Amino acid sequence: MALKGDLPPIKCAMETFVQSVVSGVLTGSLYAMIGVGLTIVFGVMRIINMAHGDMVMLGMYGAFWAHVAWKMDPFLSIILWVPAGFVGGLIIYRFLLRKIVPAGELNTLLYTAGLSLFVANVALLVWTGDYRTIKLPYAIMPLRPLGIAVPIPLAIAFGMAILVTCGLYWFLVHTDTGRAIRATSQEPEAAALMGISVGRISMITFGLGTALACGAGVLLAPSLYLYPTVGEILVAKCFVIVVLGGLGSVPGAIAGGLLLGLAESLGAVYVSVPYKDAIGFVMFLLVLLFRPAGLFGEGKS
Amino acid sequence: MKPVMVAVALAVMAAAPWIVTDPFFVHLMIIVLMWTVLGAAWNILGGFAGQVSFGHSAFLGAGAYTTMILYLTLGISPWYGIVLGGLVAALIALPIGLICFRLRGPYFALSTLAVAEIIRLVALNWESLTAGPVGLLITTLPAVSLGGRAIDWESKTPFYYIIAVIALGALGMTSLLARSRLGAYLLAIREDIDSAEAIGINTVQARVSALALSAFLAGVGGGFYAMYLRYVDPDAVFCIPLSVEMVFIPVVGGLTTVVGPFIGAVFLVSLAETFRSHFQVGHLIFYGAFMMVAIRYMPEGIWGRLLLMFESRRG
Numbered sequence: 001m002a003l004k005g006d007l008p009p010i011k012c013a014m015e016t017f018v019q020s021v022v023s024g025v026l027t028g029s030l031y032a033m034i035g036v037g038l039t040i041v042f043g044v045m046r047i048i049n050m051a052h053g054d055m056v057m058l059g060m061y062g063a064f065w066a067h068v069a070w071k072m073d074p075f076l077s078i079i080l081w082v083p084a085g086f087v088g089g090l091i092i093y094r095f096l097l098r099k100i101v102p103a104g105e106l107n108t109l110l111y112t113a114g115l116s117l118f119v120a121n122v123a124l125l126v127w128t129g130d131y132r133t134i135k136l137p138y139a140i141m142p143l144r145p146l147g148i149a150v151p152i153p154l155a156i157a158f159g160m161a162i163l164v165t166c167g168l169y170w171f172l173v174h175t176d177t178g179r180a181i182r183a184t185s186q187e188p189e190a191a192a193l194m195g196i197s198v199g200r201i202s203m204i205t206f207g208l209g210t211a212l213a214c215g216a217g218v219l220l221a222p223s224l225y226l227y228p229t230v231g232e233i234l235v236a237k238c239f240v241i242v243v244l245g246g247l248g249s250v251p252g253a254i255a256g257g258l259l260l261g262l263a264e265s266l267g268a269v270y271v272s273v274p275y276k277d278a279i280g281f282v283m284f285l286l287v288l289l290f291r292p293a294g295l296f297g298e299g300k301s
Numbered sequence: 302m303k304p305v306m307v308a309v310a311l312a313v314m315a316a317a318p319w320i321v322t323d324p325f326f327v328h329l330m331i332i333v334l335m336w337t338v339l340g341a342a343w344n345i346l347g348g349f350a351g352q353v354s355f356g357h358s359a360f361l362g363a364g365a366y367t368t369m370i371l372y373l374t375l376g377i378s379p380w381y382g383i384v385l386g387g388l389v390a391a392l393i394a395l396p397i398g399l400i401c402f403r404l405r406g407p408y409f410a411l412s413t414l415a416v417a418e419i420i421r422l423v424a425l426n427w428e429s430l431t432a433g434p435v436g437l438l439i440t441t442l443p444a445v446s447l448g449g450r451a452i453d454w455e456s457k458t459p460f461y462y463i464i465a466v467i468a469l470g471a472l473g474m475t476s477l478l479a480r481s482r483l484g485a486y487l488l489a490i491r492e493d494i495d496s497a498e499a500i501g502i503n504t505v506q507a508r509v510s511a512l513a514l515s516a517f518l519a520g521v522g523g524g525f526y527a528m529y530l531r532y533v534d535p536d537a538v539f540c541i542p543l544s545v546e547m548v549f550i551p552v553v554g555g556l557t558t559v560v561g562p563f564i565g566a567v568f569l570v571s572l573a574e575t576f577r578s579h580f581q582v583g584h585l586i587f588y589g590a591f592m593m594v595a596i597r598y599m600p601e602g603i604w605g606r607l608l609l610m611f612e613s614r615r616g
Binding site for chain 2: 048096099100103105106107109110111113114115116117118119120121122124125128129229232236239240243274275277278281282284285288289292
């Protein structure tokens with residue numbers, strides 16, 4: 001992920017290492033949030049959602065326009081766009097996806113690829129392909145605890161991503177709906193026999209996945225350049241994350257997100273800057289080939 | 302199809318540049334035929350063998366760059382370069398196939414996406430070969446004379462005939478494949494790969510052959526693309542949207558049919574190019590919208606649906 005602005009040059013080896021670990025964890029937390037959204041949707045419905053990155057893109061533009069039009073702090077606008085994403089997800093599932101899901105994984109893959117292209121091109125038409133940025137007064141100088149540069153927007157995003165992800169985790173573990181989601185993910189037929197309405201749970205899960213994507217987009221908006229096709233590269237990263245952690249596994253997606261963030265930032269320092277994006281894809285292929293259930297063996301394939 | 306219909310279609314194709322002289326429409330016909338080739342390429346793997354690839358831009362790009370580099374550095378005429386580009390693409394396809402065909406269904410699709418992205422990054426960074434993000438540009442095409450007259454490369458008509466021949470070749474290959482033993486193997490693999498394996502089909506060999514054939518056609522299409530636009534850069538030819546367009550054209554037109562990619566290209570490319578000439582951006586809206594409509598309401602595609610209607614009328 002290309003962050004705006006350059007971090008200052010770093011002198012000693014230890015500092016370089018700590019600095020790249022810190023930035024890896026910061027971006028990794030946001031990757032994790034996007035990955036969790038994709039993985040719960042896959043777990044419950046077997047949808048590989050190619051349009052997930054475009055939902056992140058919509059969240060980014062949401063934050064941008066809230067900032068421009070209503071002078072709202074982009075981070076504050078998450079309270080608008082997460083519920084909006086949830087409702088949007090419900091609508092997309094109800095009116096677009098519901099009839100497609102029984103047709104199998106490949107058909108939903110192609111269908112969501114169509115949805116992705118459609119959404120990205122409507123965005124291109126409406127907002128043009130220009131690169132946009134959000135300028136925040138408090139984002140100019142990075143924080144420097146112990147001499148390590150921490151960009152403030154990324155630090156806030158990190159904190160909020162942790163809150164949201166933990167909140168979701170709590171929801172999945174402790175609420176009835178959350179338990180129903182996990183049950184459906186494990187064994188849809190048994191869940192249905194236990195009286196869980198799989199259709200309703202699918203709809204809620206898709207709403208949650210979309211809400212997470214929009215929320216992550218809002219949090220990313222101050223740290224990234226905005227353009228309508230940003231979703232393409234994000235969705236490719238998403239697949240890397242969820243496959244690393246095992247498709248369908250929530251803890252796996254969190255670990256996968258952190259792992260990808262670290263691999264990219266350490267790879268940029270110790271392997272090569274131009275190929276840092278390739279590291280994720282190489283890991284992705286290796287995991288798919290040799291550990292298809294994910295690095296932690298939790299996913300299903 | 303009946304030979305009469307084929308003859309009529311050929312006559313119309315040959316006469317088209319005389320009937321249509323508006324440069325925009327000639328350009329449109331060229332682009333439609335180019336996408337017919339690319340769609341036909343994807344159709345062999347995605348339609349017949351049922352292996353959905355989201356990384357076919359890798360083969361298009363390989364063909365485009367091969368043709369371009371051979372002409373710029375060794376002076377090899379694009380006439381041969383386009384074919385060599387196809388061969389290089391097929392060669393690249395072999396290791397990709399051996400890796401990715403260990404995976405099935407959506408996992409295969411995701412792995413091809415990853416491979417194509419890796420290849421894009423290599424093309425972007427291998428500057429001594431590809432000139433990196435700057436791209437490669439050719440200003441003049443080699444002089445060729447046909448029947449004593451020099452071909453005018455500034456006019457679009459010669460490009461039309463070249464791509465028309467390539468497109469007919471691609472559809473002819475599909476038609477041959479559909480009747481061949483390999484074609485039957487591929488259909489068996491598409492329907493049920495385990496059963497295909499059980500009755501003794503070497504599914505890896507069959508799928509790799511389909512991929513190589515598919516990559517060859519995509520590479521040839523890429524070589525033409527490079528010569529027609531006279532410019533390539535990694536983000537233009539190795540990008541995800543090109544791969545996605547290659548998927549959508551045969552799916553909307555009619556998977557596993559010979560004419561489907563042509564119908565899909567006529568339909569989607571004309572809409573998109575007309576839209577692009579008015580709004581500049583967002584022309585892929587139709588691709589996305591019709592893809593969703595096709596998957597939901599007619600997974601057999603436009604041509605597939607027409608064939609079904611003919612059959613039901615006859616029966």
